[in-house]
Amino acid sequence: MEAALKAIAEPRRRAILRLIWDRELPAGEIASQFDVTRPAISQHLRVLREADLIDERREGTRRYYRTRPDTMAALRRFMENMWDESLERLKFAAEFEEAKQKRASGSPEDRKRRIH
Amino acid sequence: MEAALKAIAEPRRRAILRLIWDRELPAGEIASQFDVTRPAISQHLRVLREADLIDERREGTRRYYRTRPDTMAALRRFMENMWDESLERLKFAAEFEEAKQKRASGSPEDRKRRIH
DNA sequence: ACTTCGCGTAAGTTGAGACTTACGCTTTTA
DNA sequence: TAAAAGCGTAAGTCTCAACTTACGCGAAGT
Structure with missing residues (x-):
């Protein structure tokens, strides 16, 4: 691939x-x-x-x-998967942000943990 | 691109x-x-x-x-188009071959013309 | 003003890759 | 069996790209 x-x-x-x-x-x-x-x-x-x-x-x-x-098709699927997986992550991230808003506003440490 | x-x-x-x-x-x-x-x-x-x-x-x-x-989406479309255009050509080639079968069997010159 | 932070950029090194010419290998043909 | 056809491969060149270290620059703190 x-x-x-x-x-x-x-x-x-x-x-x-x-x-x-x-x-x-x-x-x-x-x-x-x-x-x-x-x-x-x-x-x-x-x-x-x-x-x-x-x-x-x-x-x-x-x-x-x-x-x-067949290999060309696999290549095409690879691009689609890269796209779809990212859409999944976007969706998940949005839900995560939403949940976070409902909690108390984040401490400074929260930003560090979000990264990495 | x-x-x-x-x-x-x-x-x-x-x-x-x-x-x-x-x-x-x-x-x-x-x-x-x-x-x-x-x-x-x-x-x-x-x-x-x-x-x-x-x-x-x-x-x-x-x-x-x-x-x-947006650019990632364009990239994905590029792959899909490369695929689809080729499918079109495959389909066309199949029809062409079929039509050729119905004509008299090809002269030696036919092979030359098919290439390029 | 001076220092520190968070970067990008310059310059040099090294390896990969897109070419060239020269050559060799296998299969057909004379 | 000798020659020609149709290739791939070897070897060398040259450009590009992925790094390194060294440096510079603007924004923020002190």
Whole structure:
């Protein structure tokens, strides 16, 4: 997951992912779409593969690549969870503040305890 | 958006975002939660701020930081859109393939045209 | 006014990463 | 079996980014 996040942070790798989302393509065809050398793309493909973001299929001398929908879905869920968990915490914090208002107003020590 | 993606790719910055999601905290309190120096955290806060991921409020000598829900929401939507657009393309590609099956089986030139 | 507090910033170091060219490996073809 | 096709990998360069220590700056206390 960590590897996937760093992988999609790179614009070129996102472009590759979009290129091979709905169809598998051999490495050479992928490289021909960009203005960098073929080894550069090969190294990007390695990063994507180690992050489980693409599949590799070898056929003869060619290697076909294709985006893995399951890992992309997991990435999407990760963002949603980060969002949802935070909403939970926001809600909890609001309730906590409310309860605190009903108690006697806080001593100076209260602020220290809220932090950390 | 590019800046935000690279910002959340760093684990330490994600930890900071979680820390100040539901409550604002002064820079020093944030730094005390980590085992790196205060300037290091200050630089992380700068990156987050330039990506519009956090707000800064100055009060006296302190600077309070807090995660911006709107930018986080935009980030979440970005992932969803990347996913949805790709689903659209997948659907379209499937229809295209289906239509192609109904035509005469492809000549060798067809494969060339499918690529690029 | 002088000191202390709570910061950010400057400058330097180190490691990672996005590239390049050169090379080697495996599979097909002549 | 020799050559060519289609790749990945090694090695080197260069930029960037995550840290460190040293310093500076404005606001608050004394």
